[in-house]
Amino acid sequence: MVRRVPPGRVTTYGMIAAFIGSPKAARMVGWALNKSGAAFPPVPAHRVVNRNGLLTGQQFFDFPGKMQELLLSEGIETKGNAICDFRDLCWNPAEYLDQNEFV
DNA sequence: TAGCTGACGCCCT
DNA sequence: CAGGGCGCCAGCT
Numbered sequence: 001m002v003r004r005v006p007p008g009r010v011t012t013y014g015m016i017a018a019f020i021g022s023p024k025a026a027r028m029v030g031w032a033l034n035k036s037g038a039a040f041p042p043v044p045a046h047r048v049v050n051r052n053g054l055l056t057g058q059q060f061f062d063f064p065g066k067m068q069e070l071l072l073s074e075g076i077e078t079k080g081n082a083i084c085d086f087r088d089l090c091w092n093p094a095e096y097l098d099q100n101e102f103v
Numbered sequence: 104t105a106g107c108t109g110a111c112g113c114c115c116t
Numbered sequence: 117c118a119g120g121g122c123g124c125c126a127g128c129t
Contacts, residue, residue, distance in 0.1 A: 013111050017124090023112085025124045030110035050111065057110030 001093060001102060002033070005047045008074045009091035010083060012051045019093045020102065034060060046070040053086025 001019070005011050013026040022028070029048070036043040037060075046067045050056045058067040058081060068078045077084040 014113095017111080022124070024122095026111035027109060027124060028111090028126075031126065033110060045110080048110075055110090060110060 001097070002036075002043050002045065002048055003041065004093070004097060005044060005091055007044075007047075008076060008089070010047045010049055010053075010071075010076065010086070010089050011091045011093060012049060014051050015092055015094070016048070019097065019099075030057065033057065044070075047091075049083060049086070053083040053090075055081045055083070 001016055002011075013029040014023070016029045017023055017026040033043065033045045033048060034057075036045060045057065046061070048057070055067050055078065058064070061067050061070075071078055071083070076089060083089060
């Protein structure tokens with residue numbers, strides 16, 4: 001699912017969990033992303049943030065600042081560990097994806 | 104087996 | 117506006 005997030009947009013752990021059908025299992029999304037480091041095709045984990053637009057997973061990237069770097073390369077600006085225009089950049093899977101693709 | 108720990112989120116003090 | 121409890125559940129002591 002994370003691979004479907006368009007470049008230049010971001011989504012949240014909670015939205016993914018909700019779309020899957022387990023709104024309260026957002027932690028599992030993070031757990032999965034943690035394991036997705038060496039996955040192929042690559043998973044754009046930098047496009048997933050928490051519900052406040054905070055880059056809570058930045059410590060799990062190669063080096064400090066990598067996540068911001070990846071986001072900036074797609075035109076997404078960050079302030080500290082937060083996404084600047086999170087409200088506008090937030091991409092809700094439920095609006096674009098078909099449930100049936102993920103059963 | 105029991106307990107702990109998360110890249111979370113919601114609800115209640 | 118902080119801080120704490122709880123659900124979630126895979127995987128590791």
